[in-house]
Amino acid sequence: xxxxxxxxxxVICKSGTSVKIECRSLDFQATTMFWYRQFPKQSLMLxxxxxxxxxxxxxxxxxxxKFLINHASLTLSTLTVTSAxxxxxxxxxxxxxxxxxxxxxxxxxxxxxxxx
Amino acid sequence: xxxxxxxxxxMFVQEKEAVTLDCTYDTSDQSYxxxxxxxxxxxxxxxxxxxxxxxxxxxxxxxxxLNFQKARKSANLVISASQLGDSAMYFCAMREGRSSYDxxxxxxxxxxxxxx
Numbered sequence: 001x002x003x004x005x006x007x008x009x010x011v012i013c014k015s016g017t018s019v020k021i022e023c024r025s026l027d028f029q030a031t032t033m034f035w036y037r038q039f040p041k042q043s044l045m046l047x048x049x050x051x052x053x054x055x056x057x058x059x060x061x062x063x064x065x066k067f068l069i070n071h072a073s074l075t076l077s078t079l080t081v082t083s084a085x086x087x088x089x090x091x092x093x094x095x096x097x098x099x100x101x102x103x104x105x106x107x108x109x110x111x112x113x114x115x116x
Numbered sequence: 117x118x119x120x121x122x123x124x125x126x127m128f129v130q131e132k133e134a135v136t137l138d139c140t141y142d143t144s145d146q147s148y149x150x151x152x153x154x155x156x157x158x159x160x161x162x163x164x165x166x167x168x169x170x171x172x173x174x175x176x177x178x179x180x181x182l183n184f185q186k187a188r189k190s191a192n193l194v195i196s197a198s199q200l201g202d203s204a205m206y207f208c209a210m211r212e213g214r215s216s217y218d219x220x221x222x223x224x225x226x227x228x229x230x231x232x
Contacts, residue, residue, distance in 0.1 A: 032217045043207060044161075044222045051217075091159055097216035105151070105211075105220045107161035 002028050004096050006108025013084055013115055021079045021111045023094035029074035030096035034105070035067075038091040050077040084115040119143065120208055120223035127228050129198045136183070137193040137226045139208030145169075150191040151209040151220065152182065154202075161207075167191055168214065195228075203230045 003026040013019050023033055031052045036044040048069050049057040056069035066088075068080040077096075081088055093110040121140045129135035141150065152164040167175045167182045175182045183192040195202060208223040 030216075034219055036222075038159075043224045046219055046221055049217075049219055093159070093161065095161070095220065099216050104163050104166060105209075106163070107153075110159045110161075112159070 002026075002096075002098065002106045004030075004094065004106045004108045006094055006111055008111055009109055010112040011114070013113070015085055015115055016083055018080055018082045019084055019113060021081075021092055021094075021113075023077045023079070023096070023108050025075045025096045025106075028096075028098055030077075031074060031099060033071060033077040033094055033096045035069060035077070035079050036093045036095070038093060038110075040091075044093065047079075081113065084113070086115045089113055089115045119221055120210055122208055122223040122226050124226045125224075127226055129195075129202075129228065129230055131200060131230055131232050132197055134194060134196045135198055135228065137195070137206050137208075137228065139191045139193065139223060141189050141191065141208070141210050141223075143189075143210065143212050145212045147214050149211040149214055150182070150184070151211070152180070152191075152193045153207045153209060153222075155205040155207060155225075157204070164206075165193065198230045200230050200232060203228060 005024045007022045033050040035047045038044045047062045050069045050071040052071045071077040094108045095105040097105050119142050148169045150167045154162040165177045165180045167184045179196045181194045205225045207225045211218045211220045
């Protein structure tokens with residue numbers, strides 16, 4: 001299957017700082033990528049849809065100014081958590097699919113963010 | 117409203133036995149896709165199986181099969197000959213629409229434990 005690489009795998013940052021997470025599709029072009037957040041023992045909650053060359057579409061309740069998404073190329077989307085607070089600590093995971101229909105969503109390895 | 121329901125928070129199965137994980141979904145779209153993913157403790161999302169709403173045959177992938185009952189809006193995952201390595205969280209997911217641009221949303225998950 002296709003490979004989606006996410007970096008970093010884990011990060012610890014101080015409260016008030018910003019953290020950038022990268023999601024790359026290594027062997028295919030992904031015009032659309034999705035960002036999810038997962039709290040311990042819970043499901044994946046969709047945060048936003050990242051579209052190459054245009055603004056991201058955020059799900060209801062997700063702060064656009066806090067979670068900045070940039071999809072600058074067909075293989076790279078970034079999520080920046082701005083002015084991070086301890087409650088932002090979570091597992092963030094991205095996914096991407098080939099263009100077309102009936103396509104599997106391939107996931108990155110996820111990023112465990114801890115804000116201290 | 118919850119679009120995907122997984123009524124079994126936790127399940128146990130004896131090694132080498134079969135197990136069924138339940139999933140029901142809610143959509144008014146005619147065209148949609150259903151997925152099952154496995155998430156071990158490492159956090160990675162492992163694709164197991166896919167069923168399209170127009171597929172007449174139930175999907176199968178090795179030891180995994182999907183019992184698709186469209187009228188009941190159910191898409192249960194059957195794992196045959198359980199192995200210890202099958203112990204993980206299992207998520208049912210749905211894409212409304214069939215394009216890679218359409219978002220995938222997840223159910224709450226079922227924690228499966230395989231007993232030796």
